[in-house]
Amino acid sequence: MSEAKLLLVEDDASLREALLDTLMLAQYECIDVASGEDAILALKQHQFDLVISDVQMQGIGGLGLLNYLQQHHPKLPVLLMTAYATIGSAVNAIKLGAVDYLAKPFAPEVLLNQVSRYLPLKQNVDQPVVADDKSLALLALAQRVAASDASVMILGPSGSGKEVLARYIHQHSSRADQAFVAINCAAIPENMLEATLFGYEKGAFTGAYQACPGKFEQAQGGTLLLDEISEMELSLQAKLLRVLQEREVERLGGRKTIKLDVRVLATSNRDLKSVVAAGGFREDLYYRINVFPLAWPALNQRPADILPLARHLLVKHAKALNVADVPELDENARRRLLSHRWPGNVRELDNVIQRALILRAGQLITANDIIIDTQDVILGSEDLELFAAEPDGLGEELKAQEHVIILETLNLCQGSRKLVAEKLGISARTLRYKMAKMRDMGIQLPN
Numbered sequence: 001m002s003e004a005k006l007l008l009v010e011d012d013a014s015l016r017e018a019l020l021d022t023l024m025l026a027q028y029e030c031i032d033v034a035s036g037e038d039a040i041l042a043l044k045q046h047q048f049d050l051v052i053s054d055v056q057m058q059g060i061g062g063l064g065l066l067n068y069l070q071q072h073h074p075k076l077p078v079l080l081m082t083a084y085a086t087i088g089s090a091v092n093a094i095k096l097g098a099v100d101y102l103a104k105p106f107a108p109e110v111l112l113n114q115v116s117r118y119l120p121l122k123q124n125v126d127q128p129v130v131a132d133d134k135s136l137a138l139l140a141l142a143q144r145v146a147a148s149d150a151s152v153m154i155l156g157p158s159g160s161g162k163e164v165l166a167r168y169i170h171q172h173s174s175r176a177d178q179a180f181v182a183i184n185c186a187a188i189p190e191n192m193l194e195a196t197l198f199g200y201e202k203g204a205f206t207g208a209y210q211a212c213p214g215k216f217e218q219a220q221g222g223t224l225l226l227d228e229i230s231e232m233e234l235s236l237q238a239k240l241l242r243v244l245q246e247r248e249v250e251r252l253g254g255r256k257t258i259k260l261d262v263r264v265l266a267t268s269n270r271d272l273k274s275v276v277a278a279g280g281f282r283e284d285l286y287y288r289i290n291v292f293p294l295a296w297p298a299l300n301q302r303p304a305d306i307l308p309l310a311r312h313l314l315v316k317h318a319k320a321l322n323v324a325d326v327p328e329l330d331e332n333a334r335r336r337l338l339s340h341r342w343p344g345n346v347r348e349l350d351n352v353i354q355r356a357l358i359l360r361a362g363q364l365i366t367a368n369d370i371i372i373d374t375q376d377v378i379l380g381s382e383d384l385e386l387f388a389a390e391p392d393g394l395g396e397e398l399k400a401q402e403h404v405i406i407l408e409t410l411n412l413c414q415g416s417r418k419l420v421a422e423k424l425g426i427s428a429r430t431l432r433y434k435m436a437k438m439r440d441m442g443i444q445l446p447n
């Protein structure tokens with residue numbers, strides 16, 4: 001996550017949710033409110049680095065908020081969102097101190113481009129923590145591959161650390177000083193993915209009020225990570241293949257070709273070869289990207305990583321919580337971590353460590369602080385107590401039904417997360433969260 005905090009003020013609940021999805025997927029830390037008045041309350045409780053606010057809202061509205069900010073937080077940048085028809089008022093707002101405005105409707109990319117001008121993302125993300133021989137060998141291999149300019153396909157189950165490995169490759173390549181741009185192909189709505197990847201000119205489609213460079217252009221000279229590439233539609237796969245072959249891109253609605261110098265990395269948590277065999281992924285694209293395949297094993301296949309990772313996550317979250325003395329894991333807590341199967345991999349371990357930090361009573365984390373969902377298979381822990389499951393607002397039966405619906409829809413859509421999210425009417429982010437929760441509970445999901 002970015003260390004910077006962003007305050008989003010929008011009274012239209014569905015637009016607010018969509019904007020929040022976009023910002024959070026881009027790793028920004030956000031608080032959202034529905035009015036200028038609530039924004040003022042939030043400003044009294046938290047420190048922010050950027051405010052994005054709608055102009056037309058009930059009550060004091062965006063301009064009233066801007067006025068308040070001018071008086072109480074004159075240095076805090078404010079980005080206003082306004083309907084196209086009322087751009088005049090946005091221009092006035094800039095005179096009143098807003099740093100810029102966005103004309104609605106705007107593409108997620110336009111929002112992210114604007115935000116990144118005021119809030120740089122934290123670049124020193126997790127370095128891979130490894131201790132197991134298998135992981136050490138993988139990292140050594142990744143380091144050698146990094147030195148080349150080859151495309152790399154990183155495979156591995158969800159939460160195993162594929163993005164961490166991708167960043168590691170970039171950091172150890174000759175492109176390390178240039179941009180690392182990641183795009184999650186499963187999280188961006190199908191109709192926006194092409195524009196997001198390749199960029200567009202003003203007027204290319206309804207709502208394209210400003211020209212916008214695509215991810216390929218943003219990664220110029222650096223590395224582009226195509227996360228969850230298997231979720232890309234076949235028609236877009238064909239266009240991606242052309243860009244990779246020709247090493248040039250044309251923005252949507254544009255006539256100019258732009259030469260590219262971009263290294264491409266991709267990840268998938270599905271068995272891509274079988275997706276190819278089933279006709280869901282182009283074979284030619286598979287071979288173009290799969291020049292060098294790397295595969296993270298599941299966490300339970302590299303048990304020597306568990307405790308060093310747990311320690312690393314403890315330090316990381318203790319720092320975030322301003323805990324000065326990082327607590328230690330006692331013998332039983334360590335045994336409990338080592339005896340679990342970790343179906344949700346490192347992400348699940350991360351959750352467990354965060355819970356433990358909250359639950360611990362003193363400087364030692366005990367087995368009682370290690371809460372793993374009770375459905376999980378616990379190996380060799382007969383002598384350990386059974387732990388209560390996390391309280392959850394949703395009744396057990398309802399939750400089980402939801403799991404069945406998700407599983408059935410996954411089968412129906414042959415594993416395509418994007419289609420499943422569309423069919424169930426939930427955002428890709430919500431689906432990812434629910435699937436991660438299901439994995440954490442030990443439910444097997446199709447790759």
Ligand SMILES: Nc1ncnc2c1ncn2[C@@H]1O[C@H](COP(=O)(O)OP(=O)(O)OP(=O)(O)O)[C@@H](O)[C@H]1O
Nearest residue numbers: 126127128129158159160161162163164269346347
């Ligand atoms: N070896 C590692 N060292 C440090 N942190 C790690 C490591 N592996 C994973 N993590 C952490 O675990 C979390 C999940 O990792 P990451 O997002 O890279 O997994 P992923 O395989 O890309 O997941 P998904 O397929 O769901 O996108 C992140 O918070 C990441 O920082």
